Amino acid sequence: MSLYCGNDISKTEAPQSPMPRYPSVNHLGVEIIRKGSKTLGMRIRLVATPSSITEEPPATFSERMSVIKEVYFGDSVQDVLSALGAPAKVFYKSDDKMKIHSPNAHRKISAQKSDYFYNYFTMGFDILFDAKSNSVKKFVLHTNYPGHYNFNMYYRCQFELPLSRDRYEGDTPIVVSSFSRWDTIASKVNPSERPVVLNRASSTNTTNPFGSTFCYGYQDVIFEVMPNGHLASVTLYCSAQQLIERKLRLLQIHSI
Numbered sequence: 001m002s003l004y005c006g007n008d009i010s011k012t013e014a015p016q017s018p019m020p021r022y023p024s025v026n027h028l029g030v031e032i033i034r035k036g037s038k039t040l041g042m043r044i045r046l047v048a049t050p051s052s053i054t055e056e057p058p059a060t061f062s063e064r065m066s067v068i069k070e071v072y073f074g075d076s077v078q079d080v081l082s083a084l085g086a087p088a089k090v091f092y093k094s095d096d097k098m099k100i101h102s103p104n105a106h107r108k109i110s111a112q113k114s115d116y117f118y119n120y121f122t123m124g125f126d127i128l129f130d131a132k133s134n135s136v137k138k139f140v141l142h143t144n145y146p147g148h149y150n151f152n153m154y155y156r157c158q159f160e161l162p163l164s165r166d167r168y169e170g171d172t173p174i175v176v177s178s179f180s181r182w183d184t185i186a187s188k189v190n191p192s193e194r195p196v197v198l199n200r201a202s203s204t205n206t207t208n209p210f211g212s213t214f215c216y217g218y219q220d221v222i223f224e225v226m227p228n229g230h231l232a233s234v235t236l237y238c239s240a241q242q243l244i245e246r247k248l249r250l251l252q253i254h255s256i
Contacts, residue, residue, distance in 0.1 A: 027123045028066060030141065030159040032236065037164050037219045039236045041072030042139060044084070044123070071127070073238040075136045080118065080127060087118035087127075124157030139236040143178040148232045149210050161234065163218070165189055176234070182216070182225040192217040198224065 004012040031043040047066045069083040093115045113131035117140075120126065128138035142154040161176040165188060174188050185191075195214035213232050216223045222235040 026155070027158070030123075030125065030157055032159060032161040033070070033072070034162055034164075038242065039073070039139075039220050039238065041070055041075070041136075042125075042159075042236075043068060043070050046084070071136065071139075073136050073242060077129060077134050080136065084120060084123070088121045089119040091117040091119055091126075093117070093128075121154050124155045125159075137238060141178075141234045141236070143231050143233065145226060145230045145232060147210055147228065148213070148226055150232075151210075159234070161221070163189055163221070176231075178231065180231060181229045182223065182231065183229055185223070186216070189218055191223070195225070 002009055006012050026047055028045040028047055030045075033040045033043055045066055045068050071080055071083055115131045115137075116129055118127045118129065124142050124144065126140040126142075127136055128140070129135060130137045141157040141159050142150065144151060144154050144156040156178055159178060162173040163176060163185075164173045174185070176185055195216045197212050198215055199212040211227060213227070214225045216225060220237055220239075222237070224232040224235070226232050
């Protein structure tokens with residue numbers, strides 16, 4: 001007995017290997033998917049580079065091997081692995097400094113499980129999973145600017161983040177990239193007035209020669225700004241209600 005794809009066994013070809021099987025997978029760009037003032041997920045254009053030498057021109061080969069993948073808040077670990085492949089590293093959080101955004105921040109609950117990051121260094125971003133539901137609840141995009149604590153740990157994430165303006169309703173959204181400066185962004189939106197100072201004193205390496213950075217909040221985005229005005233990282237998070245709505249939509253789709 002033979003199992004094959006198609007109508008003729010003699011004309012059956014092997015299916016194309018998935019991108020995570022190739023030794024090097026990089027991204028050509030990341031588009032942040034938003035609806036109004038809420039972030040839904042990321043749209044990533046990936047390009048795979050196999051180890052074998054090909055006779056095709058690099059531009060043609062890169063275009064043929066590129067593919068677009070999407071990762072949303074509420075996606076499972078299996079969804080992320082299927083879209084992006086295995087991460088370079090998995091990091092388990094010892095504490096959560098961003099619990100101020102949680103609806104249960106006032107409750108003192110001893111968590112027996114810790115949230116964990118999937119670190120994609122060559123793509124320039126991290127994905128945080130919830131320890132209880134094992135679903136995506138945060139994205140961290142890195143710009144890899146010199147003078148930052150994490151410089152040269154990540155490739156630069158070439159992201160495009162559209163932001164709606166609170167000050168001027170009906171205006172076209174502004175687009176924030178890894179090259180945008182904070183003074184330009186702040187002049188067009190209405191960020192939080194007083195930033196949170198991040199000095200990384202609780203890090204393993206308590207010596208930080210680069211100084212503190214400043215975190216500004218706007219809608220569901222946190223901008224980490226360096227003293228020279230460049231963006232060090234951009235964090236995208238979602239509320240617990242948004243995760244519940246996402247799961248309900250997925251259940252409705254699977255029940256059809």
